[in-house]
Amino acid sequence: MTKGKQIKQLIQEGKDNTYILSKVDTTLNSIRWYRSQMKSDKIINKVLKHKFDQGTVPLILKIKEVRDKFWKPFLEEFGVLPETRFDLKGGTAGQVRYTTKFFLSSNMRMTKAICLRFNLQLAKDNLTDFLARTVPHELAHILANARNMKTTRKVPPHGLEWRKACKDLGMAIHRITRCHDYEVPKTSRKSVPTECEYCHKKMYVSPAKAERMRQDKYYHTNCMGFFEVLD
Ligand SMILES: [Zn+2]
Numbered sequence: 001m002t003k004g005k006q007i008k009q010l011i012q013e014g015k016d017n018t019y020i021l022s023k024v025d026t027t028l029n030s031i032r033w034y035r036s037q038m039k040s041d042k043i044i045n046k047v048l049k050h051k052f053d054q055g056t057v058p059l060i061l062k063i064k065e066v067r068d069k070f071w072k073p074f075l076e077e078f079g080v081l082p083e084t085r086f087d088l089k090g091g092t093a094g095q096v097r098y099t100t101k102f103f104l105s106s107n108m109r110m111t112k113a114i115c116l117r118f119n120l121q122l123a124k125d126n127l128t129d130f131l132a133r134t135v136p137h138e139l140a141h142i143l144a145n146a147r148n149m150k151t152t153r154k155v156p157p158h159g160l161e162w163r164k165a166c167k168d169l170g171m172a173i174h175r176i177t178r179c180h181d182y183e184v185p186k187t188s189r190k191s192v193p194t195e196c197e198y199c200h201k202k203m204y205v206s207p208a209k210a211e212r213m214r215q216d217k218y219y220h221t222n223c224m225g226f227f228e229v230l231d
């Protein structure tokens with residue numbers, strides 16, 4: 001049985017995402033895909049092309065487990081955690097993204113859609129610290145914002161509210177920092193200079209992105225010129 005068929009069957013059997021991930025060694029982006037339950041084989045093939053190495057699935061499950069453990073005391077008051085993706089690359093370890101989309105929650109209040117994102121490469125290279133620092137760091141952003149939803153003032157990203165949330169989540173004091181000091185792999189460092197041929201805006205990208213930019217035209221959305229790789 002092909003992987004695509006196997007995934008389809010698991011979806012039809014009503015298995016959840018975590019179960020499917022643990023059975024089929026496939027890509028993380030497919031979590032989103034499972035959710036939307038797209039049917040096209042073209043999409044299945046696209047999803048399966050980006051394979052992750054073995055050990056990725058246990059890593060994801062570990063991060064999710066730690067995430068849920070930290071969040072447990074707040075579960076009742078603030079509800080389940082938002083969608084968690086593992087699609088961050090480069091030097092960013094974790095991120096909370098508030099999308100501009102609004103949706104009506106069950107209590108008919110306008111709620112911002114939140115997405116929690118993590119960088120698997122940095123998690124793999126710095127596992128202990130990642131679980132004890134990055135995971136609660138991002139959760140603290142969500143907690144601080146949730147607690148201060150009714151204040152009209154904007155909650156500063158790493159201000160007092162955030163620090164209090166870090167402490168309440170049980171983070172060790174020395175781990176409450178704005179940023180991490182993980183070594184970022186050379187291949188994902190933004191080091192290749194590129195320039196818009198029209199307005200001459202400079203942009204630094206990772207070697208992998210530079211390679212893609214050499215093959216496909218990459219437009220500068222501001223001026224519709226295109227970026228040239230400068231090395
Ligand atoms: Zn932060």
Ligand SMILES: [Zn+2]
Pocket residue numbers: 196197198199200201220222223224225
């Ligand atoms: Zn331009």
